[in-house]
Amino acid sequence: MKSSHRLSTALALPLTAVMLSGCGLFGPETFEADEQSIEVDAGDTFELVLPASPSMGQDWTIVDPGPDRATVRQEGDxxxxxxxxxxxxxxxxxxxxxxxxxxxxxxxxxxxxxxVLGECPDGDDRTATGSPGNDPAFFIYTVTVR
Incomplete structure (x- = not known):
């Protein structure tokens, strides 16, 4: 009987780790370029992971004004x-x-x-709906904190 108890405990631990990893306990929840509607809980850390090649002149910046700091705070990049x-x-x-x-x-x-290559969108609110390509684009992420 002790052997079966050890086996069930051994199987339960990895399963628990897999279930909790989706909750952000093992790192921040990540969102990509095409995930522009984000929901997180207050206190949770999350990341926008976006394709870029700064050495090739393809990069991202947060447009002013940034997000409402009473709702979301940038921690780094x-x-x-x-x-x-x-x-x-x-x-x-x-x-x-x-x-x-x-x-x-x-x-x-x-x-x-x-x-792209130093050319940025001119603020005309062109919003990309998928992954960025070879043209400058303006992405808008809507973040809801629960």
Whole structure:
């Protein structure tokens, strides 16, 4: 009997870890370029992980004014270069990650400008609906904090 109890306990721990990983307990919940409607709980950390290649002139910036700081607070950002072969030294695929924390219940917008070769959208509110391509675009993320 002890053997079956140990086996069920051993199986329950990994299953619990898998279930909790979806709750953000093992890191922030992540959202990509095409996930422009975001819901999180107050106190939760979340990340926008967006395709970019800053060394090739493709990158993201948060457009002023930023999100309502009473609802969402930016915690940081970072770039990661995957070293892909684009035929140009220093070029390649990568990501830019923007980390935020839900502060209090409410809804706010995070407006992101996707710039290509130094050309950024001119504020005409062109909104991309999928992944960014080779043209400058203006992405709007709606964040609801519960």
């Amino acid at each position: 970072r770039e990661e270069d995957f070293g892909g072969d684009s035929g140009v030294d220093g070029g390649g695929d990568g990501t830019q990650t923007f980390t935020f924390q839900g502060v209090a219940a409410g809804t706010t917008k995070i407006r992101m400008s996707y710039c």
